[in-house]
Amino acid sequence: EAQVTQNPRYLITVTGKKLTVTCSQNMNHEYMSWYRQDPGLGLRQIYYSMNVEVTDKGDVPEGYKVSRKEKRNFPLILESPSPNQTSLYFCASTRGGLTEAFFGQGTRLTVV
């Protein structure tokens, strides 16, 4: 089954404690992205990757890092989380061009 898998689904952490949210896709897609969803703001892109070792900033990259060492994986790293990063996070992949994006199940992160 074609899917994007994120882990964990839920995470509560404390300010400053480094964390990683994993994302993996099994569709051999070149393009992967991270979005955050906040009430009243819709989804906003954090980072994207067009291929292995090729990443770039989206609209709200501050406080986040990503890496793309393998085509299937695109982890999101919060080196020093802060309460304003409390949000619902989505990983998405697409084969590119004007095709639909496939989303992971979402990760609900709370930073206290």
Place this chain on the structure above:
Amino acid sequence: AQKITQTQPGMFVQEKEAVTLDCTYDTSDPSYGLFWYKQPSSGEMIFLIYQGSYDQQNATEGRYSLNFQKARKSANLVISASQLGDSAMYFCAMREGLAGTALIFGKGTTLSVSS
């Protein structure tokens, strides 16, 4: 200026009725794609329907159709014969250009279907 505008924060409809969710967009790129996603209360994002800027006909997928009016830059989602399971948040999104990397989302419309 917002690139995707959804002006209806909430919509209410009865079962079996049709409902239209509004979406207007703004782009100067001649190549773009318009997407609708459904987000139920469980949180996942479900792709519903796609319309390309060069598509001559309106897209349809089962009970979903996209009313694409290019000159007016609108891409409204029409759900025919609403069901209780249609209650969810609906997002309109756009990707610009053939090499576009980002989906630009509207703020969403919450649809509530009652029996």
